[in-house]
Every structure is written in C-alpha cells, then in structure tokens.
Amino acid sequence: MSVVHVIGIGQSRTDLTEHHLSLIYDCDLLVGGERQLNMFPDFTGNTLAIKGKLDPILDQISSDMRSNKIVVLASGDPLFYGIGTTLSKRISATDLKIHPNVTSVGAAFAAICQPWHDAKIISLHGHTEPLFSFQSLIDESKVAFLTGPDKDPAFIAHQLIQCELDGFKVCVLEHLGDSDKERITWFTDYKKVAQTDFSHPNIVILLKSNPHPPLVPHETFMGMPDTYFRHSRGLITKSEVRSISLSRLRLSRRDHVLWDIGSGSGSVGIEASLQIPWGSVFAVEKNQERIPTIIHNIKNFNRSNIKVSHLNFPTGHDTLKTPDRVFIGGGGKDLSQIIACCCDRLVEEGIIVVNTVILESMHTAMSVLSERGFTPDVVQVQVSRGSQMPYGTRMNALNPVWIVSGTKPNL
Template sequence: MTPIHVVGIGLDGLAGLGATIQDLIFRATLWVGSDRPLSYLPDRPIPRLGLGDISEIVDPVKDHIQSHPDPLVIIFASGDPLFFGLGRFLLEVFPRDWLTFHPHYSAAQLAFSRLKVPWQDAVVLSGHGRSLEPLIQTLQRGAEKIAIYTDAHQSLGEIARLYQSLGLPVTYQAWLCENLGGDKERLEMIDLRDSEPLQPLSPLNILILLRQPQVLDPANGQDPSLPLLGLGEQEFYGFPDRPGLMTKREVRVLILAELGLSADVAVVWDIGAGTGSVSIEIARLLPNAQVYAIEKTAMGEQLIRKNCDRHRIQTITAIRGTAPAVFAQLPAPDRVFLGGSGGYLDAILPEAWSRLCPGGVLVMAFTTLEHQGRVLDWCQGMNQQPQVLQINLGRSIPLGPYTRLEPLNPVSLIRVVKPMSRMGFSI
C-alpha cells in the first residue's frame, strides 16, 4: 500500500465518504489537514498535523514515513485534490508512487449540478493566488459557461469591474454558490453590472457565469445619447461564441476616417461585413448613401439585418454571397471597405478596383503580414501608392488595485485612392 492517501472531503464530513475510505482513515498513523476537515474526525489516538503553510508539512511527513514501520498518512483536501487543489504540489514534493488520490465532488461539479446545467464544455478557472488574465481571455472568447474559484484576494467586486471594463457584446448571468454540500449552502444570482455586487459570506465559494442570448432594445436606435460614431460593441448583435470577430470601436473609427466619407458619397460597399458594424457606422453618418453589406455566411447576414433593425437603418442592403461574384449586381461604389476576403483576395482586388468610381477610395483591413504583402505587391503592379496605417491599441482594465492596458489585436489599414484623368476618367 502506498504510504500517503490524499482524501477529498466535503462539507458533509465523514458521512460523505464511503466505508472503504472511512476504514482507511481510522487505520491511519498520521492525519494531515486544515482545521475544517480535522474537526470532522472523532477523538482517536492518531497524531494530527495541521495544514497551514503547505510547504511546512513535507519534512514531517517524510520523517514519519521513514521512521514508522507501517506508515499510513491521510492528507485531507477539499473536493478533488487534483482539481485546483493541493494534489499538484504533493506530486512535486513526494515520489509519485507514494501517493494515492481519493477525490470527492468538486465545487464546480456541485455548482453546475445545483444549477441543472451540463458542464462538460465549461471553462473552469481559479483566482486563488492567481491572476485574472485567463478570465479576460475567456470572456473575450465568449465562452458559454465559466466557473471561477474565488478567494479573499480576488473579490467579486474586482471581477465585476473587470467584466464591465471589457465592454463585451455578450452578457452573462452570474451565480454565487457557497458552502456547497453543507448545511449553509447558498446559491444566489448576482449582477456583475454593479461595481460592488453581493459579496460571499463564506470563503468556500465559486462563481458561475452563463452566457445569455443577446436581447437589445430596438428603441435605442433613435437614442440621441448614442455617439455620432464609434458605437460600443455592446450596441450590436454579434456572434455569441466569437464576440472578438466584431470590429472594435476604436478600429472602426479609424476605418471611417481612412474612408474619407463626404456628403457626395452615394454608394459604399462593405465586403466581408460580418455583423455589419462598419456598415451601420457609415449609414448613420451618411443617411442619403446606399450601403451594400456583403457577407458570405447566413449567420452574418442575419446579424446584419438584426443590427439594422436595432438601429432603425433602412439604407443598408445585406447581401449574402461570395465576393467578387456578387459585384455584378451592385452599382459602382464611391467607397469600398474590405474587411474580409474569405480566401478570394487575389480575385477581389482587381474586380473591386475596376468597379470603383474615379476618385473613389478603397480601404482594406488586415491582421496578417501575408495579406498585407499581397496587397502591397498588387499596388506596385498597378502603379498605385498606398497609404498604410498600423494600429496598435490598448484598453485600460482593472486588475485588483492596479490598472493595465489590454492590447487589441494589431490591424493594418491600407488605403488606395483611384486617380482621375484630366478628362475626368480614371487612369
């Protein structure tokens, strides 16, 4: 038998353990644990070693094993010791063949069970002595289900402020789950829009976030308090599982500037329109222009239409199709924005350029060096001088008592103006 058995135990104490594990516990030569699990044990002549600073138990346990003729050490842990527990540390300081693990229910398992939510696809994170950086990335990806083990140093207030600062286009329902499996068990929905939401009463708690369907108020489309340009991502319907695909507000503003919109612009093409956020910004600035939002996916087309309804815009035509095949059915544009090529960049460029009106502007957004290089080569072949704008931006987010900049994905904007001949025709 291995000399060390790590036993997960819940708030129901010994009653929650099977007979085999209880028999193992009462045959032990040393009990190791924090005050809570040790308090569940009856008064027996078995030595006890308190678990405070975990590193301080290593030498006493080794000494016990080496000095006892038939050692059996029981180390008590909360829930599953190999799930954000002390199991990882024990595997680093003791030989692997010394250890046997007996897991109990984890807090995440109990929480999702209480909420009656399948959790095989959940993202489980820990804030115990850890940075909230993984939570930032998980929220930005739009994970459907998130479980966060919190502690006194990662308060719900800090998580709420972080959640608010990210300006997510999706929302989450939050559940505070405490003392799971015990007499004082509590599950309560909290609002992360509050800077100081309901705080836990017990250090034994876990926060569950469940992504909600987007429901936006159509009346806000006429809200005079909305900015003239640079709408936040939360003002648009987006891809729930990929909120990062929406063009960020700051980048959108620079795209509008590079397009050089003016009152005489009558037709605009938005190629690879995604959710239609750029098209809607253009339509709000140019109410008399006709905008054609070209998107190859059915989901994207649906989102464009929903966002037009949301903002009460009727001058955008959502076109489901693949560029450049759909160009033939469209009027010649004064401005073209290329936000996505769908793998047809080499075919789109000459077709869009040939249809662009003389004096018109073509703006392209790229995140990869390969696409940038292909466009610059095309410009050189067309004897055109592009203007390249490299965008590297960061948004401030709170991290505990500090504030740091969370970088947005770098984007390159390439702007090309179609020249006019002296006779008024393009060169």
Template sequence: MPAEVDLKRYSKRFANLKSKKETPLTARIQIVGIGDDGLDGLTGQARQLIKNATVLVGPSLLLDKIGNTDSKRIVVGSNLQQLQQAIKELGDSSAVVLASGDPLFYGIARYLTETFGKDRFEVIPHVSSMQLAFARVKESWDDAYLTNLATQPLDRVVDNIRTAELVGLFTTESITPAVVAEALLDRRIDYFTGYVCENLGTPDETVTQGDLQSIRTQSFGSMNVMVLVRRHGAADRPSGSAQRRLFGNPDDLFLQSRPKRGLLTPSEVRCIALAELSLTPTSVVWDVGAGSGSLAIEAAAIANKGKVFAIEMDAEDFALMIENAKMFDVPSLVPIHGQAPEAWKELPDANAIFVGGSGRIVPELVSSAIKRLTSGGRIVVNVSSPDNLVAVQQVLGDAAMQPDVRMINIARGQYQLDRVRFASLNPTFLVLGQK
C-alpha cells in the same frame, strides 16, 4: 533420463539470495478528498482509510471535520514547504493527507505527486465543489472556463471571462464574488448572470442568483464557488485597453456579435492582409463583407487621408461596426449597409479591395470587384475552404492576374488550470492579386 540437477549449486545460489537485505518499500500515502459535509459525505473506503491511519495530515478545518480519532495529527496550512517537510518525516507510517473536494482539481495532489513521485500516493477523490456548483445551477461545465483566483491574477481572469460562455471560479477571502463583480463591471462586462454557491453539500448550503450589479453589493461566506452564465446572444465588450495600434490590434478590442464570434479576421491575419494591400495615406479601399469592421477600421487608420468603404449586409454586425468605429475615431471610414455587388455601384473605383467570406458567392464577388480595381491596384481575398481557394485562384487567373497564396496557421497560448496550452485558430488562406 532427466538431466541431473546440481543441488549444491542451486543451494548456494539460494543462500546468496537470502543473504541479500531487501530494501523495504516506503508505504503509500493516501490523499483523501473531503467535502464540506465531512465524514458523512465520504465513501466507506475513504472512512476506513481515515479510521486506520496512524497519522493524519491536513489543515485544521478539515481535521476538525472528521471528529476524534486515535491518529496522530499534523496540522499544515497553505505553506507548501511545511507540507513537504511533513511528508518527508512520515517514513513508513500509515498516513492519510486530507484535501478539499477532488485533490487533483486545484488541489494539493498534483504538487505532491510532482514532488515525491506518483508511486508514493493513492488518491481517493471527493466530488469537487466546482462540480457541485454547476450541478446546483444546472449547467454543463464541459466547455466552461475554470480557474482559481488564489493562483491567477484577477486582471487575466477578467479578460478571459469577457469572451467566455460559462465560468467557474474558486474565490478567495480577499478576492470575493463582490470584488470579481466590481472588476467585471469596471470593464463594462455586464452580460453575465451570477451564482454564488456557499457551503455546498452541508445543511447550510445557499445558492444566490443575481446580476453583477446586485452581487457586488453583497457579502458571502468564505466557502463559496462563483458561477457566471453569459446571457444568450450578448456581444463581447472590448477589453478597455487605452492602447491603440495603427493596425494589428488585439481581437478583444472590437465588439463582436454572438454566436458569430470567431468570424472577425484575427489580428495576425489582418496584419498580413493589410501589408499585402499596400495601402498609402490617400488610398481608396473597399472592405467587402466587413463584419464588425476590424480590418476596415485599421485600413482607415492607415489611409487616413483617403476613404475606406466598409460594406456589410448584416444589420447587427453593421451596428457593431458603427460602435467600433466610434471607439477608434477613424473619420476616413465610410460604413455602407447593403449587399454586394449592388452596394458598391455608386462608389469610386478602389486602389485596394479586401474580400472576406465563406459562402459560394465569394468567387462571383471577386470577379465583379476586380473590374472596379484601378490599374496597379491590389486585391486580397480571405477564404477558409479549399473549394473557394481554388475558385478564387481561377477567377484571378481569368482576369490575367497572377494569384499568390498564403496559408496561415496560428496557435495562441492560453492559461488554464495553471498551465499554458496552445489553442489553434482555424487555418485560413489569403489569395493575393495585382491588376
């Protein structure tokens, strides 16, 4: 027989449950993104939410775009404290907060969810004006540098633009496209084609294309997005800083070729390599595979009474090395356009040799270079592949030199989307030896 059920006990428990007061859940607030075309550009879901809302919250510009409704309207501008207070006073009202474009892309949604919690809101995004701008100029924005000039200092933005391929900017009433163009040209950053996209998604939509010289002379409406597209193969311009270090200068002080950017020896690696070369003011130095000359130039600043021979076979990089040397004013630098080892046949023996490269020929170059190293001289080899690391160690061992190895991992902080993240440079190896 089935066990008897104690109806009295369950009835009492049920009565106790009924007697407890349930705390009503606070109604969720809808954050609805709107484009410049107002209600016409919204989905049916977004229009229905706005129609059914008892309270609408947002800037007057967006409230005007949705026309007349029976909803109570709370006008809030860019003052976040005012917006926060308005949200607190909504209670259980069926409310919609209006935002421009995608509320989670440089919009207010992140601020609201971080302040009140994600469970308090639903987000219905519209197409971001940034997305529309890149669609109009037919460029993919996968790897573009995107930022908002309302939240980032112009100097920092300009410095990030200098090394970017694609850029998308939300401008402001004070930092207009003309101001951006002027700031870029002041730093000799003239290798971008500019697009200013105004009133996107409306009948008044306009896209203006031009070089930075022409854009800086024009005025545009406040509702715009600026897109910059780098000219193919244009070399980075130095940042223009007046500060020059003896060594370890920031990478952006050197002209670099595109698309080979990234082959320059990073400043952190340069510092270690130069220290391990044990340079003196009278040292004779070889930089084999000098590229655009960053390490050779800094070696020449240290060995200012000696000679630094910078050997580079690529004509474009050799020309950039000449320009970089002029900027740093290093008379002890001797650029040599040629291919090693033939290029060093007539050179004096070296007290210090730096070899950089990624090709299979690197171990052979190191073997030949060691023969021209003076007694007590030091060699530092920068390689990126484990195969070359092992091969160079073997070469040094065969030359009766005790190889010493450093593996260097560097991650640099970068600011994007108002957050700091760390971008890792490719790991690299320094193989050290003394004759």
C-alpha cells in the same frame, strides 16, 4: 515506506465511504486544512494543519512517510485544482494513492441543476494575479470561478463591470454541502454582488441570461473576406494584405497591446483582437465619419477588447496605453511624425508595421525607422483576384501595397 493516501472529502464528511474513514482513523498523521481537520474531532493521532506555504508541509510528509501511515485530506477532488496535483510532483506514483470524490464545481452545477461539460473553469484561489483576462469571457456562456479570500465574488463583479461584460446571471454558492450554512444566491445586477458580503468557501457561476448565436454567423479567421466588414469606398485593408500585415505584427502573446493607427473600417484591429483576447487594441481614427463604421464592425464581431479613439494622431497619444505592437494603415502628410511618435512610445523589441500604397510614404517609413535605430524590412504585395467571364476567368489586379516593418532595438 508507507503509501500516502490523499482523500477527497467531496462537499462534506457524508461523501466519504467506510473505506475512506478506515484509512483516516487508522493513520498516524492526518494532514489537511483546519476546516478539513475539524471534521474529525475524535481523531486521536497526530495532525498537521496546512497553513501558508506548502513546502514545509511537503517536506514533513516526504520525511514522515518512511515510518508513518499518512493521510492527506483535500476539499472536493484532490486532483481538481487541489493538493493532489502538488503531491504528485513530489511523490512517486507508486508511493501515492489518490481517492477522488465530488468536485466543488460539479457539486455547484448540480446544486443549480445545470450541466457543466461545456463550462469554462477558472481558479482564482491562491493567485496574486489573474492568469487570464476577463475580456476573454465575452464568447463564453457558462463560467465557474473557484474563488479565494482576495479574489472573491466582489472582485469578479468589479471585473465584469470594468470590462462591460453584460448579459450574465451571477450565482454565488456558499458552504456547499454544509446543511447549516449552505446558501445559493442569484443576481442580475453586478453592483449588488460587489456590495454583498459572502462567507468562504464559495463558488461563483456565470450564466448567459439569453444565450444567442453570434452576430457574425460564421467562424472567424485571419484574412476574412472584405464583405464581412462594413466599409465605404473600398477603405479597407484587403483580406490578402491583412493576412500578411498581421503575420508581420507577430502577435505572439495573448496579452499584447496594439495600436491600430488610421483604423478605417477597423478590420485589422478586429482580426488582431481575436489573437490577443487578454490584450487590448486601440483603434485610432481622425475622420469622425468613419467612427460609426468601426463601432458597427466591432459590435458585429462582438469584440470587447477594442477601444475606439477619435484622435488626430499623434495628438492625444499620451491617452493610449504603451503599445507592444503598432499598425499604421494611414497617415498622409503627417506620416513621419506619426511613425516617430510610435517609435518613442513602443516597448523595446516591439514591432511597427506600416502599410501604404504611395511610393513616397514607403520611403518615409523606411527613413524614419532607420533614423530611430530600427532595421526596417519592406515587401510589396501585389494581389489579383479572379473574375468570371462568359468563357473563363479574368484576373483583376488590386493596387500594389508596400508593407514596411521593423523591431525596436534594445537600448
């Protein structure tokens, strides 16, 4: 049985060594995409073009390697989002030899004289759906996209516009390594990217125009001090209670949709948004005077996945995306209707968490959840904070808070 050689071409045939060329011209079967095979018009052996599904190609390689010398050509580096990764899962390491070369991303950054050790690399090629949320790019300053026919520069530009991710310069690099076709174009206007036709293959690089320190000059974490948030008259879910409430929400998926009803200062929604960078938080507040405070805090933490809605909930609930999680930090006399509406809109196995300092509201939350088939749970949180005295520390008690939670049953 012959060893299958997987050779990375780099950016062009000129990146190949004499040893690589010797293996290619000496093999019985040369496998690769049409573009790679066309680089060797003088090859006299059998060729197999990679088109459509890979399984038939892999089956033929596994079969023919018993009696034939096979070389598989790969763009860039075979193990960098390449066919080498797939082959390594089908063929044992003793029967497979990988020949690395210059990656397409490495060549792209070299072409614009930028280091890329700190870049976020995202492959859109071959995926019917993005494996990430563009909203998660808000904290990035350098991003490279491996594009595909459908996920092209125009697609990326539309996503940047939709997510309001301002501040990036866009570089589109076409046909890297081809002296006749190579083109590098810079844009500062996303709309122009969306309106321009580009040839394939291409790579898109995003660079922050003016990288600057985050507006919040500290690391973010669960239960951040109340002083990190602007709020008035103590209208904020205290940090200790916030931590417990977030743990009760069980934000286990990065793409959860959360409703923050009675958002107040927005502290719960903001901390939740850090846990669900691919998801969305809908901060709902009925008091108009609190909306600027929420918006200020969102901007201060540079969050793009929070949408603020001025609604007298449950009025307007149909304008909100179906939630996986609901946090209710306010409600007053309408609490029963608010909880009932949230129960109806919540996905099956979704979670509702209700915080209240009022005993009657705790009873209301327990009752409505029970009526809707939930099995509610309640904890009382009593927090005391140390305060320095001349000769010691005194504990100052905060208002006790009831945290009611429940999971929507499967129907």
